[in-house]
Amino acid sequence: MTVPAWRRAALSVAMILLACLIAVPLYYVVVNTFKTQGEMVASPLSLPTSPVLDNYREVLSDPRMYRSFANTLYVTVVSVVLQLLVGALAAYAMVVRTSRLNRILANLLLIGFVVPGQSTLIPLYRTLVGFELVDTLNGLVVMYLGGAIFCYFLVQGYMRTLPFEVIEAARIDGAHDWQIFWHVVLPLIKPILVTVGIFQSMWVWNDFLLPTVFISSPDKRTVVLQVYNAVTEFTTNWPMFMTVSVIALVPMIIFFVATQRHIASGLLAGSVKG
């Protein structure tokens, strides 16, 4: 059963045209970073007559840009590593030992899985004020630790599909829980850790709500906050704003290209029902 060649070509043309339409906003942003302010106002959608690199030169010479990248990287790496560690430890303990207490706890943890972050925001804000963690990067890390419950659920779902004879064997050989976890379990659950890690990294890196509530000092801004503030800073200089956006997007694009395969498989792993 083969599709005629002309229909295949027609589909190809139609789909590519549609994709181009979807990509117009992205084109708009990128193309205007190479224009002067005047040229952008005159012709926002055309290619630059003579590309200028001044916007990039200016944005890249701004130390605040680098600062915001370093801040975001710190918050993302520390909080995602901690989330994965806390989640994986709990998952291992729960899967290995199904005591009554653990079963009750597993059901309780569902609360942390379904409750929206908005419902705990106000009390946590006050608590963090008390601990002098507001307007600090570590305060953000603490807030993002809540994602550990999500990690726990995905990791334990994956763990239940594993051949646990390996762990039994390690235990008979006299390995301690910590040794088993570190040397046997972690390597086994690496695929799910990668998948969950990617999704949590994207959440933390891209988050706007928590930084905008918790961060006020310019030198503690995350990348997204830096871009947000660029709007007020460059009220009339649109090309400068576009350039800040593009530079903020570059790490995400690299991340996307590098992890695309995992994202696709993660969509399946995470969503194929259990």
Place this chain on the structure above:
Amino acid sequence: MTTLSTRPTAGLRTSGTRAWLSRPSGGWRQSAANKAFLLPAIAVFVFLFIIPLGQTLWWSFTDFTGYSPEAAFVGLANYRVIVTDPSMLAGLAFTLLFGVGTTLLITLLAIPLAVQLNKAFRGRNLVRSIWFFPAIPSMAILGLVWRYILSPLESGALNTVLGKVGLGPVSWLSDPTLARLSVILVGVWAATGWHAVLYTAYLQSIPQEYYEVARIDGATPRQQFFGITLPLLTPAIVISTFLLMTGGLKVFDLPYTLTTGGPGFSTYTITQSIVVSGVGQGRYGLASALAVMFTLAVAALSFGQLWLTRLVEKRFA
């Protein structure tokens, strides 16, 4: 992206009681180690979920402001304020509209798109990547970019294009109805590709023989779609709409960056209400009451939807 983050349902299965190692070999020491492993997660759960949830609930019945340490019990007064406050009602209304609107539109667009993306054609990988791409950057940045595109000024890209064909300028973000529509459509633009990719993953698991048999029996493509594809996609629809609905109700970044909730309160969201009244104005009692109502609404909608879709699923299974 926070609005449509992946909170898949795989984790919901907690009761897979295949007890490989459940027997308490190793005695108390092993049990202690087991508890030690659980300790960090329990700490996170207690300090980041249970205690603040309790505080939110308690504060919602008080006039707590944060400026004075005393808080008097005021019963349902905060709840009464919410149902009469125009900004909070507007936030509630638009949040619901956004949740329902994006869920419907994205589902209606993503399924046909997935069917097309699942066919072989030249440039398919590129097309798929382009559709998927808006799910990668922060919704806040995308909202800001769209603010420029939809700008009422002549240099706004869309109005420039419209101007070239003699239309325009349309006040996309300053007219209440158009502003609501703009926020929803940008949300649809950003998430349709992501959900289409989710659907293609499921499409690929439908055996081709079904279609061959249907063709031999003389079924039209339309009949094949409604008779085979759609029923077999039900599990994917369950997950996709669940993620869209819960994510849509939590929306904040996109309206906040695109319209800052305006004009007036026409694109105000519940989350923005909570942040502004709670953190901004220190009206903890009021913000907490709103948070309680919001949590109940999200829970009710989530469970209701799950129940409904399970029902539909059973019918098709």
